[in-house]
Amino acid sequence: MSGTNRIAGKGRLVPARTVSFTFDGRRLTGVEGDTLASALIANGIHLTGRSFKYHRPRGILSAGPEEPNALIDISRSSNTHTPNVRATVQEVFEGMTAQSQNRWPSLSFDVGAVNNLFSPIFAAGFYYKTFMWPKAAWKHFYEPNIRAAAGLGVSPKEPDPDRYANRFIHCDVLVVGGGIAGLIAARAAAETGASVVVCDEQPELGGALHHEIDTRIDGQEGFVWAQEIGSELAGMDNVRVLTRTTAFAYQAQNMVDLVERVSEHFANPDKLVPRERLWQVRARRVIVATGAIERHMVFAQNDRPGIMLASAARTYLNHYGVAVGSNVAVYTANDSAYRAAFDLKQAGIAVPVIVDARSDVDAGLLAEAEALGIQVLTDHAVVDTKGGLRLKSVRIERVGGGKSRTVEADALIMSAGWTPTLHLYSQSRAKVVWDEESARFLPGKAVQEMVTIGACNGTDALDALLEEAANAGMEAARLAGFAGASGYRAPDAESLTSRRGALMGAAPGAGPETTVKAFVDYQNDVTAKDIRLAVREGMHSIEHVKRFTTNGMATDQGKTSNIHGLAIAADMLDKPIPQVGLTTFRLPYTPVTFGAIVNHGRDRLFDPTRKTAIHKSHEALGAVFEDVGQWKRPWYYPKAGETMHAAVDRECRTVRETAGLFDASTLGKIEVVGPDAAKFLDLIYTNGWQKLAPGRCKYGIMLREDGFIYDDGVVGRIAEDRFHVTTTTGGAPRVLHHMEDYLQTEFPDLRVWLTSTTDQWSVIAVQGPKAREIIAPFVEGIDISNEAIPHMSVREGTVCGAPARLFRMSFTGELGFEVNVPADYGRAVWDALWARAQDLGACTYGTETMHVLRAEKGYIIVGQDTDGTVTADDAGLSWAVAKSKPDFVGIRGMKRPDLVASGRKQLVGLLTADPKQVLEEGAQIVADPNQPVPMKMIGHVTSSYWSENCGRSIAMAVVADGRALMGKTLYVPMPHEVIKVEVTDTVFFDKEGDRING
Amino acid sequence: MLLIHCPYCGEDRPELEFRHAGEAHVVRPDPISEISDEEFEAYFFIRDNPKGLTYERWRHMHGCARFFNAVRDTVSDKFVTTYKAGNPKVEIERGEDGIARVKGDGQ
Structure with missing residues (x-):
């Protein structure tokens, strides 16, 4: 048996297909298709981690990508490992080694938990306030210790041994999300002949149908229907179905980035198969059907292992065949949790109580609960919980106070309502709009070629959803150029699940009058109290509240917490929620490995090597x-x-x-050809080219329009209309770009052609x-x-x-x-x-x-002896600047007041007093070494070498008014000494220059 | 990644093939050697930084290698149009739907 909490006859996994894995060294058995989370819960394990700041014991909250708590380090038999993997999305495989994180020495006994006792000093903004003094202690004591104590997993130290692949594809319609809405839209679009890509982050299509067993489509269980339509789609030539594939970024012009986890779930992946594949999809139309994420209830001590989302409990039961407890209490402000309670009860699990914070609850649900023998307490609240490493009991009170009662429970499932998943929609730069009636943010007007459908669009009623999805699919295909009607008709469907009801912010009993620890953001240990403190301390913008408290800044990016945090802040500010605003949704939707992004661009493929x-x-x-x-x-x-x-x-x-x-x-080489070639070079270089005879060469310098040296090189005139231009090695591409720019846009009438001939x-x-x-x-x-x-x-x-x-x-x-x-x-x-x-x-x-x-000859290297702020005159190259030309690039810039003023740094030679001493390039030069610090620096060394031919060291430097200082002594202060230097000209060897004509 | 329409190649091509080349329609004074410091400042240093429509140059670096002009909305990153270098500045108008279009293109 793969775990004591596995219920025979429940779920969709095949019990006989067991897999063996370890968690913190303990050997456990799961079933093929399990996530690590479902396999752990099946084995009675909820405690999976310690919280970031207080090291509080934490359990599995969800059954999906929103998981804030269950972050696990996963490794295979090799010596590499992946930290911070969400147990709720990682499938188990034979031989998997899973380790909990952020605890020492063990998960159940964690020394760091002492932080919890000191929680008053770790309140919101504690970084900014507590560790301010003394200044040096932050760097040497506080920060290293906080970093060691607070944190997530440990990064691998070895290079990533895995392979990653990427593909660019174009399609007519991209459907993100393979739930009911996404599948129907994909099918409707595909029938027209449009090319369709549909992706879903889970291993199987179906979305909420994983847990909604009461939803029936075309007369069969919804999940079964989803698999059937999925395989039909996969069989169509114009459709690509990608499962285990997360759309994590919506870029400009309908480019959506997907990451496919290709072999993460295999025990022994084929070495030829990549670990992940990045898909960069350019779609004519995008249909976003990303569903909704359930929120938790914010109440005192709501973070004990065993407390989780109702839909998660329902998923574990109905899909994985796992009961999240043996005695499961329910706390809700939403109808959907009732279905979870009913499913559990019908599977033989004790459900001692449904606590509903609302007073007005659907009579049908109450009757159904009564028929199943489940006690419902409306207008009640869970105000406290007990249990160290696992929930033991919950304390319940009527809303507004009164006598409390304690109910034993080893699990509490909760729902504060559903938040439409608008991450991708928002990344497309469209704005969300507050819907007063349903009290939630919904998509507004799309700004790219996209549409939102289903739960993320706030379409709750199943009939409306089916119609919306079918229409969206056909319309997307039509707009992509597929005029023919698909003739697709949405299937008949019915469902008992209702998602009516919502509670945002603190639940009753955790309001501003209390000091209880009611967690909003589990991963970052942010409580309702912290958010109120932030507002009291003057953070009135939600962006400030977020940064001060770190609410929503954890790896889950606030999928469960953002709306609660916003509502609490709005309540404190006494403003309506839409006036406080929502923080920006940033990509990626869920964490993406660097491997997937860097992809092939590593090692030898990181940058081209030219030989x-x-x-x-x-x-x-x-x-x-x-x-x-x-x-x-x-x-x-x-x-x-x-x-x-x-x-x-x-x-x-x-x-x-x-x-x-x-x-x-x-050396960069550019062939400049055409009747106007000399005229063109006259405009590009500072010197003149008309008179250069074919067969002769000339050294030329070119400026930018601002008058500073841009590049230099020797140019040979091959023929009347043909020049062989050389540039610096590094300058070749930008010089060609610079020349093309002027040729194409400023002097387009010149008949000149430029060709790079470097290679x-x-x-x-x-x-x-x-x-x-x-x-x-x-x-x-x-x-x-x-x-x-x-x-x-x-x-x-x-x-x-x-x-x-x-x-x-x-x-x-x-x-x-x-x-x-x-x-x-x-x-x-x-x-x-x-x-x-x-x-x-x-x-x-x-x-x-x-x-x-x-x-030795004083020849400069552009980029070493010049730095982009050096003029021809500064470099001693005035001789190369024509005096009589009417125009060339830089002719006006080089006459700017500051470029002709005195005091400019000029290129000179330096000889050290000790001929054996070689200066450091970049070293600063001063006139008086005895002046107080900070000294006035008048220049720096640009080139410095030992010259065997001169039998001594030589150096070049730029020094303020340097040419007027010939023969003078200057100083180069170094850490252990001050070096005395003499200013000279820049030619150190063969000053007469006869050798060159030999 | 943006898709950019090269007016010379007549095709939408990925941004990777292009290189941004600064503000468009900045005319190099002629004769430049005789302009004042203030005129040089205005020509060389002063650039628009609009929130909204911007006229800019791009170069189809790894394609036809031509420089061309573009109108792009800096808020949405959307290109309104691209046109050949040397062509006059294209006039843009915003429709009632808030979408910018080349004047006269209508809907």
Whole structure:
């Protein structure tokens, strides 16, 4: 027998299909199809957790997604686990290990429960008031201790081993919710031929039919009908039925996000099957049929294990065949709880009393109760409960006071009425409207292509609901373009269940005159008293009340508590409920795993990795790589046993003494072509391009319209109407975007075409005195003598037989060439050049050496020596700004008063007094190290290296009026010392610049 | 995710293909070099931040790569219309139903 509370002949599970699982180490038996909650209750277990703040023992409240209490840590045989799983939605599987949370050392004896004794200091807003002093104690004492004592489960420490999948789909009609309304609407829409997706969060369709056994449709039990229509729908080519699938977010333009729990319920999921699948559905029309959620009664001590929602008790009995107790009392303000009582009684469970807070109760219900021998006390209230880890008794009083009586009960089921589930509707940005007659918030006017039907629309009467659903389905299909009438007729149905009656806020006996602990939000331990305190302390907006008390801020997002909290606040404020307003419904509807959202975008698929065509050769040469944006670039090439420092020193020395090969393929490249190409570049760059002869190159800088440096690079003129533009590695996409923007929208009359060619060219820089000697045997069709191809030239020919653009240029200050060949030839050309270079004593060098060599020459790197607030003049590049051009981007911005004022930070060189000392990049610079703190900082170090070629450290910095400070001493205060530096120009090596023309 | 109609491709495409490109109909002064500081401020720094209809530029970055203009309601995120760069500013009117439409499109 799978639990002592399993009732033979009740429910829809097959008793013989047992599964074995453990809860807090105890081996238990459930039945296939059980949720963890139903299996625990079947085994007589209600106590499943400790509350967040007071560590009060808590039981299972619900049978659905609204569960605030029963949050469990679930693991399989592996070493991973999932915390905070709602026991009411997790299906049991063979071998499941379930652990309760937020208790120590055990669930039944929890040291943290001492918090309950100190509850007066944990009242609403206690974080803000109690732990204010001394200031440092918050960080070091209060917060860590509160975090340890209050809380939910523990996050797994291992990487998530599971797979997640995602799909984007389009459909004509999406139906959210597979209850009566949703199924009828889906069927009506599907008959027209429209493509329909219907999803439901439960393993089976049916919604409230899980518990409403009195509802009969087409002459059969409603749940059976639901399964039949479900399989009919699933059999249609134009319909997709998704169970175990929660619609958790309603986005713009009718995109709804669903998460399908694909294999969470299997004992041994196939490794090829994802754990969850994210569906992003774009629907022409959405039908929201999300039903309603029952509210609990807010009364003193309403949180003992064994106290739960009436509909939950009915679900456990009618679907799972489990009795929630042996002696079950009822407390209600709604008709539907009577049906739960009747079902229990008829299943042989003792129902000692129905306590109804209302005085006016339907005579038919009272007669039925009498016929079943159930005592009904109308106009009465439950004012207290007893029982430590499980309910033992309830105390009952007439509303308004009087003699009380105590009734023994091991469970109390309750209903304060039903709250329409408007989460998705509200997420679609539509407003809810207060309906005075039925005293509840209902959907107002839809703002997207959607409609609400059924219980979430406040449609209570079954006849009306059937008609509404059938019409909604046909209308949705029609609006999606399916004109043909479906001819679908809603089935005949009848039901005894009524959901009449509602109580919002505190039940009688828990009003403002009392100090009882009547819980509104179970998970966050918010009582009616806390909400009143918040209002008394000045929180008059419901959003403030929510944040001050944390009501509705738990993982259940206030599905049962929000309306109660609102009503209590409204009562205190003496305002009608709609004037106090409802807090915003935010996505997700229920918690969604990060795995489902991140999906494939993790590990290697988190971000693309870009490798140059020569990458494999770098690997073979033992390169150490660094990430530059998405690129993997060789950083340095250590020889066996060589440190980075030694490798970089060797590479720096070798390039200047002999030569070096460098993979510059990542440099951004844009082909600018057309009759107006030079005119266009004139507008984009600060310098002039009309006079540049084909075959020559020029260094250009571009500004943003505000006058600050945006990017730089060498541009070669290939022909009258063709330029080969290079950009910084990181700047390539944004520079093209910037150019396209101006070309398309500001200068659309120019006949120019822009093409990104970054990935099309492999670029091999050959730099150093032997550069010409290295490339000479491979170059055909180009005279590479110094006279024929002077510095800053470009020629077309072949290299190793591959078509090539050969640039004579240098980012090192040495004689240099940059060999551009189509990327497919890149590696072969590199290998050939390297074989010869190696014989001539050259080296390969990486980005670190490239940085040092360019700094030795004072060449800036945009983004390192500039930061988006540096002008051309600040960087010492005024020479590159044309004086006579009528227009270029930034021409006006660079003349703004603050950009031409004195005192701007200018790029200078710095030499430390101790040549061995290397400054830290980013270090601040001061004029007087003895001034009081906070010191006046006049600049900072932008680049700093050990320069093997200079035999000392070198640095570049931006310093206020720096160029006027040449030769002056400044100071760099560091944590343990103050470093003395001298201001110099930025060229540290070969100041005459002769080597470049070698 | 928004669906955006590219006026060049003539198709509704997912937002992932597009890139927002700031306010529309901001005209670069000509000749820009001669404008006053105040005029430069108005051109470069001052932007509308309306609650409601906004004119903005988008670029079909991973499609035709064209820049175009759009009218979007910042409250509902709904696009009223999109049109080609260089076309005049489209006039919008709100109907009695509160829905914004291109003037003259009626219902």
